[in-house]
Amino acid sequence: MATTTAPNPKVNRLGLQVLDYRGGKTTLCAGCGHNAISERIIDALYEMGVQPERLMKLSGIGCSSKSPAYFLSRAHSFNSVHGRMPSVATGALLANKTMKALGVSGDGDTASIGVGQFIHLMRRNLPLIYIIEDNGVYGLTKGQFSATADLGSKLKTGVINDLPAIDTCALAIQLGATFVGRSFSGDKKQLLAMLKAAIAHKGTVMLDVISPCVTFNDHEGSTKSYKYMQEHEEAITEVGFVPHFEDIAVDYDAGTTYDVQMHDGSHLRLRKLRDDYNPNDRASAVKQLMEAHEKGEVLTGVFYLDTEKPSFTDMLNLVDQPLGTLPESRTRPSKQVLQEIMSKLQ
Amino acid sequence: MATGDVALGNAEPTPGTKDDLSARKPVINDFSIQVATVNGSGSQSANSVLLRSIFGMGIPVSGKNLFPSNIAGLPTWYTIRASKDGYVARKKEIDIVVAMNGETAKEDILSLPAGAVAIYETSLDLQQYRSDVVCYPVPFDKLTAAVCPEAKLRKLVKNMIYVGVVAKIISLDMKAVETALRRQFAKKQKAADLNWAAVEAGYNYAAESLPKQDPFVLERMHATEGKIIIDGNAAAALGALFAGVTVVTWYPITPSSSVVEQLIDYLKRYRVEPDGKATFAVVQAEDELAAVGMVLGAGWAGARSMTATSGPGISLMAEFAGLGYFAELPGVIFDIQRVGPSTGLPTRTAQSDLLSIAYLSHGDTKHVMLLPGSVKECYEFAIAAFDLTERLQTPVFVVSDLDLGMNNWMSEPFEYPEKPLDRGKVLNAEDLTRLDGFARYKDVDGDAIPYRTLPGTDHPKASYFTRGSGHNEKALYTERPDDYQNLMERLNRKFETARTLVPHPIVVQDGKSKIGIIAFGTSDFAVIEGRDQLRKEYGVETDYLRVRAFPFTREVHDFVASHDRVYIVEQNRDAQLLSLLKLDLPAEDIVKLRSIRHFNGLPMDALSLTDEFVLQEGI
Numbered sequence A: 001m002a003t004t005t006a007p008n009p010k011v012n013r014l015g016l017q018v019l020d021y022r023g024g025k026t027t028l029c030a031g032c033g034h035n036a037i038s039e040r041i042i043d044a045l046y047e048m049g050v051q052p053e054r055l056m057k058l059s060g061i062g063c064s065s066k067s068p069a070y071f072l073s074r075a076h077s078f079n080s081v082h083g084r085m086p087s088v089a090t091g092a093l094l095a096n097k098t099m100k101a102l103g104v105s106g107d108g109d110t111a112s113i114g115v116g117q118f119i120h121l122m123r124r125n126l127p128l129i130y131i132i133e134d135n136g137v138y139g140l141t142k143g144q145f146s147a148t149a150d151l152g153s154k155l156k157t158g159v160i161n162d163l164p165a166i167d168t169c170a171l172a173i174q175l176g177a178t179f180v181g182r183s184f185s186g187d188k189k190q191l192l193a194m195l196k197a198a199i200a201h202k203g204t205v206m207l208d209v210i211s212p213c214v215t216f217n218d219h220e221g222s223t224k225s226y227k228y229m230q231e232h233e234e235a236i237t238e239v240g241f242v243p244h245f246e247d248i249a250v251d252y253d254a255g256t257t258y259d260v261q262m263h264d265g266s267h268l269r270l271r272k273l274r275d276d277y278n279p280n281d282r283a284s285a286v287k288q289l290m291e292a293h294e295k296g297e298v299l300t301g302v303f304y305l306d307t308e309k310p311s312f313t314d315m316l317n318l319v320d321q322p323l324g325t326l327p328e329s330r331t332r333p334s335k336q337v338l339q340e341i342m343s344k345l346q
Numbered sequence B: 001m002a003t004g005d006v007a008l009g010n011a012e013p014t015p016g017t018k019d020d021l022s023a024r025k026p027v028i029n030d031f032s033i034q035v036a037t038v039n040g041s042g043s044q045s046a047n048s049v050l051l052r053s054i055f056g057m058g059i060p061v062s063g064k065n066l067f068p069s070n071i072a073g074l075p076t077w078y079t080i081r082a083s084k085d086g087y088v089a090r091k092k093e094i095d096i097v098v099a100m101n102g103e104t105a106k107e108d109i110l111s112l113p114a115g116a117v118a119i120y121e122t123s124l125d126l127q128q129y130r131s132d133v134v135c136y137p138v139p140f141d142k143l144t145a146a147v148c149p150e151a152k153l154r155k156l157v158k159n160m161i162y163v164g165v166v167a168k169i170i171s172l173d174m175k176a177v178e179t180a181l182r183r184q185f186a187k188k189q190k191a192a193d194l195n196w197a198a199v200e201a202g203y204n205y206a207a208e209s210l211p212k213q214d215p216f217v218l219e220r221m222h223a224t225e226g227k228i229i230i231d232g233n234a235a236a237a238l239g240a241l242f243a244g245v246t247v248v249t250w251y252p253i254t255p256s257s258s259v260v261e262q263l264i265d266y267l268k269r270y271r272v273e274p275d276g277k278a279t280f281a282v283v284q285a286e287d288e289l290a291a292v293g294m295v296l297g298a299g300w301a302g303a304r305s306m307t308a309t310s311g312p313g314i315s316l317m318a319e320f321a322g323l324g325y326f327a328e329l330p331g332v333i334f335d336i337q338r339v340g341p342s343t344g345l346p347t348r349t350a351q352s353d354l355l356s357i358a359y360l361s362h363g364d365t366k367h368v369m370l371l372p373g374s375v376k377e378c379y380e381f382a383i384a385a386f387d388l389t390e391r392l393q394t395p396v397f398v399v400s401d402l403d404l405g406m407n408n409w410m411s412e413p414f415e416y417p418e419k420p421l422d423r424g425k426v427l428n429a430e431d432l433t434r435l436d437g438f439a440r441y442k443d444v445d446g447d448a449i450p451y452r453t454l455p456g457t458d459h460p461k462a463s464y465f466t467r468g469s470g471h472n473e474k475a476l477y478t479e480r481p482d483d484y485q486n487l488m489e490r491l492n493r494k495f496e497t498a499r500t501l502v503p504h505p506i507v508v509q510d511g512k513s514k515i516g517i518i519a520f521g522t523s524d525f526a527v528i529e530g531r532d533q534l535r536k537e538y539g540v541e542t543d544y545l546r547v548r549a550f551p552f553t554r555e556v557h558d559f560v561a562s563h564d565r566v567y568i569v570e571q572n573r574d575a576q577l578l579s580l581l582k583l584d585l586p587a588e589d590i591v592k593l594r595s596i597r598h599f600n601g602l603p604m605d606a607l608s609l610t611d612e613f614v615l616q617e618g619i
């Protein structure tokens, strides 16, 4: 079972067991980073007490995008087309803004075929948790480079990547996403805390989770392998998360923590590992990411957070009820309205 | 060029003299006017005042804007047809041209048939080109300057001068003109007064200086009482409004943009609740892939969702269209067709997306299409499309075109929908308790339409997994041969169900003729007029069926079966409707099909149709 920041009871605040958050049996390779992420998603949703029926999980195409089948069977799920999950999620959330939504994508699905939709998703600040399960390759099509593969990294076949990597976090920060972080599939504690904070956030959460592909990209020469990550991961912030329904005192040294109040009243506590780090400063966040690249380090943590910016569904000023199930009396104007329009056209 | 096809053949002027011309019998309520202007010159208000004043005199009228893909500077033509018989197809010959564009003026007058009328700026001196055309030179600039001291408004006001000149020449009732003009500038009293002064100046000039030499006159009728004037895109928008649309996405493209632009106006006005909150969401997407992705996502989550696009957008939507078909997702897609392939002629009309929509996407995919042939049907089919897409759980395409969508048409007023919304087969939490769960893709009722649940249904057995990959009745992943085949066969049966639910064709058949005509959409106008021409001029009777949907209903088969020859009339090069029919008809009926096509970017006219018909019939 996962290591968590809170005690792990048999049932959560909804009286549901972890079992209620499970999905189908995974068909991904044993040891695939994506499986570990699915486990953390289960833990986070369970611990946060998210009602499974209140969640929509969506994905594109890829090994990563298959993973919604492996968690939370009780949630509605939509495995869409390659690179286009953001649009489907946008439509679904417009139809029902009262739902929580979680999207799973891959680095190919996001940074290549889907980069256009990704960009516009970030701009809109749609209330969606968007997870990139980032292995630097196209797993499902058997190991071609993706656009997040680092310059100079090597494929199993010996091919060397000679194009620069897209840093999806830097991109997301620049585009206006309001919660941007990076973690590692093997870092249970950090990933779980980030996911829990993500659940409490109201705008777009963009999490790039390095997730080694054990079959095609977990060898020397790959910069997204377990070994490379263990040697080069540098946490910019240590993340603690305190859901508002849990009344526990967290023992952090006041001088080294940064508390952020989330939308639901809970707190995200960032432990500053660097003195100069401020998660509300876009420019410095991007700068740090760039500097880490130059040093060959992989920076993890929550880089940017904005809990003020209104989400896309808020900006549209929609009625409180889901649009999808509004009764006819509220969506079809009256006969008088038609008559009024007709007489104006005469 | 001008847009009378005569120009395309570069007709030599026929000899004749003005004396012959003025001796002609009056032509009452049956002629066409073409205003040749420059894009961006603001002639739209003037043209719509002309159209509305003729309408106001009770005379059936139609207007067409033939414009270039350009914001300002290129030539554009507006044609108005008054027809006592109610014909609204494009008339091939232009009877009166108002040549306001110096660049095209020579061509405009050269393209006229003998006996036509030309109104133009005096300094253009067009009479030198044609002795067989009635010429009315008008000192537009001088007249404009006199009524409009403000130089920067003159370009606009000049247009109203020709309204006045035309009004005098064709005996337009000035009361009707004033009503139309005041309506046009409803909230702008000053503009109305200024423009009215220009109309009067044109009228007075014509009264004093242009003695009538041509036969074209209007006389009051009572054929437009109670009727409305609207463009097809506004009508489609109204349909969506009254269908209770909740999610609208779009990416701007001519000629579809005005569907959504007008819908936004209606939604803001009629779908904001007293607390200021909206019962709709509109998103301008980043492209058509996203637009249709949002539509399907919204449809999946229960919304009545739609987008509007044109050919290039349809091409981009292909992959999602297949997902919508295979994963059985509702969503309405309006295609306002324009000329392709590729960018084609973006501001010209065609009916050439039929085949690509019918089978849009890879694999064995096919789609339901509704084919409106009037503004009223744009409204009605928009409503029907939302019911059908939720009933059938598959994307439904409403296939209109630029001619219908962007031009103004007369119509009977639209009727309020009688039936409540049909939200299709959706199970709620109580249903699930009663049934103890459900299988998403199981054909329970024998109509091949399964039941679905919506995200947010508060029941542990409500959820299912939607995917574009192989799935069984329980929506679980499968690659089993029998699962796949069963699914594909059920989807085929569902298409058969669609056949029984889509709008039926309009059939005019009296059992006397062995020759049939089949058309769809805006080809209807040319066919109606063409059949009359064939009867009057050649004594040939024809039956007529107007297809209004794909898949084709039983009547289409019966119609072909009961005729010896059937002409398929359409506005594309490749005989797309005929191709679709071939796939549907038995072999013995396929051989009866003949093809009449029109594809030069201009709306089809009756003459082109009858000429081709007569040729093929060997009459």
Ligand SMILES: Cc1ncc(C[n+]2csc(CCOP(=O)(O)OP(=O)(O)O)c2C)c(N)n1
Pocket (backbone or CB within 6 Å): A061, A062, A063, A064, A065, A082, A105, A106, A107, A108, A109, A110, A133, A135, A137, A138, A139, A140, A141, A146
């Ligand atoms: C339009 C389209 N093009 C190509 C493919 C083939 N394809 C499937 S998955 C994939 C790449 C997936 O890579 P990524 O998103 O990184 O996922 P991973 O398998 O690595 O988790 C590709 C190219 C497809 N499904 N659709």
Ligand code: SF4
Pocket (backbone or CB within 6 Å): A027, A028, A029, A031, A032, A033, A034, A063, A064, A135, A139, A140, A212, A213, A214, A215, A216
């Ligand atoms: S191929 Fe790679 S990404 Fe795909 S399941 Fe196997 S390890 Fe995971």
Ligand SMILES: [Mg+2]
Pocket (backbone or CB within 6 Å): A062, A106, A107, A108, A133, A134, A135, A136, A137, A138, A139, A146
């Ligand atoms: Mg990948």
